[in-house]
Amino acid sequence: MRQKKPSVGNGTVLERLRASGLRPTRQRLALAKLLFARGHRHASAEQLFNEAKTQRIDVSLATVYNALHDFTAKGLLREISIDSGGSYFDTNTSYHHHFYFERSGRLEDIAGDRIAISALPEAPGGAEISRVDIIIRVNG
Amino acid sequence: MRQKKPSVGNGTVLERLRASGLRPTRQRLALAKLLFARGHRHASAEQLFNEAKTQRIDVSLATVYNALHDFTAKGLLREISIDSGGSYFDTNTSYHHHFYFERSGRLEDIAGDRIAISALPEAPGGAEISRVDIIIRVNG
DNA sequence: AAGAAGATTAGAATGGCTCTAATATACCGT
DNA sequence: ACGGTATATTAGAGCCATTCTAATCTTCTT
Known part of the structure; x- marks a missing residue:
């Protein structure tokens, strides 16, 4: 039985991760929430990393990259490169x-x-x- | 009056550079020849740099980048980025x-x-x- | 030929991303 | 709940394509 009271939208994100076969770690949950909480968006790794920092979510840049790639591999995100020197990750797949x-x-x-x-x-x-x-x- | 006998295709390349308002330097002429000598191609900076080295054309990597960007700005090349981490330059514009x-x-x-x-x-x-x-x- | 504008250069610096290998966490069976 | 194992996270180093710097050289104009 879970002890923590789930905050808004947590459940959905958690289910999405589980459904994809990704372990719902603290970091992945937090990042997924940033990405999927409200409508679609195009986020760069750096952007997401900064948002996490702002919200006092303790996560390393390497983990942000890992999560973005893992999400992409599972079809939760789509990666877009326009000019060399930075990808965007699109929540609209x-x-x-x-x-x-x-x-x-x-x-x-x-x-x-x-x-x-x-x-x-x-x-x-x-x-x-x-x-x-x-x-x-x-x-x- | 020009002293040097122009080698094959040199004249054309020279005219193209002049027509674009680019000074036909030794390096730009050599690189332009590599790029435009035969049919269309998709070249990366690194590729072009290596070809130049192989042919004993003394040119720095910075100059290769400068030339590629100058040529692109003048419409002689089209830059294409697919995945972040390397552009191609397309001679077909x-x-x-x-x-x-x-x-x-x-x-x-x-x-x-x-x-x-x-x-x-x-x-x-x-x-x-x-x-x-x-x-x-x-x-x- | 001389001056000015523009081009080239080596090497340092930058930026985005990945790797390493040590530590921590989630999951499974009991 | 407990312990073991697979998986995830991390800081920092490392990598690679590209750009910057500022000194030197070349081309063009007169």
Whole structure:
């Protein structure tokens, strides 16, 4: 029997981790809460690390990276690299695309059905397509 | 009047640099020749640097980066970042897209007209679209 | 040929990320 | 609940691509 009274949203996050086969450690729970507590977001490792620090969550940078990669491997996050020198992790893992604001470095989701691709070439050499990434760069 | 007999393709490369307003230095000419001598290619800074070394072209790594960025700024190259940790520079600057082979890290061009986008959303806040990048990731 | 603007350079510095290997925690069977 | 084992966390070192610095050299213009 659990002794601690679960705070708001804790249960859901805990279940998500368990369902993915990830041990719900204190750090992973805290980070998952930061990521998934409210609507979708695009977070960098550094950002998440700083948020954790601000909220007095004791977690190392290495653990932030580990958690982000573990979450990604389990399909809880999707990793996006735009320019070399930093990935974002997107909590929206459904089929969709991105606006990239070159000035600010911000990302914004584009719902999957707002871009219609009417011709998609076969992958050469019988390779399997694992993902189609569309990034619309805007200077804003 | 020029004293040196131009070797094959030198003239063209020289003209391209001049036309771009880039001083045709020894290093830039050599690198441009490596890049543009034969059909289109996707080169990393490290790759180009090594090719230069192999051909006894005396050039520093910083200069390779400077040249690649200068060429990109002048529209002679297009920079492509897939995963954080390395850019490629594409000598094909016309409208086209890419296959990315996840296993090998190789890139392959997809002619612009082989992918048809039948709906493209407006950029938010009246921003201008500067580029549309489509990367088809294949596991091959 | 001489001055000014621009380019090159080696090496140091930076930034994002990963590795190491020691310590701590969660899980399972009893 | 207890002990053992697999798994996770950590600080700090290390790595790799890239950029910076500031001294030197080259190209261009006159």
